[in-house]
Amino acid sequence: MALPLPPGFFYDPSPDFGTDPRPFVAMMLLGFLIGVAGHLARSRALIALGIGLIFLATFLLPLAANILKSS
Numbered sequence: 310m311a312l313p314l315p316p317g318f319f320y321d322p323s324p325d326f327g328t329d330p331r332p333f334v335a336m337m338l339l340g341f342l343i344g345v346a347g348h349l350a351r352s353r354a355l356i357a358l359g360i361g362l363i364f365l366a367t368f369l370l371p372l373a374a375n376i377l378k379s380s
Contacts, residue, residue, distance in 0.1 A: 337363050346359075
């Protein structure tokens, strides 16, 4: 017997996220550029900074924006 899915699991063709993705994409690209520069310069600090910016831009900041908007 299959249980019905809660209403939050249905497809919404036009979701209202309320955040503009351009700053996150720009931060992610900046993180990639800094990471590449760190690899070229063999600087572990720059590599770590690039990875940190990518992680912030792709997960933490969008998650925080979504949580703050929903509350």
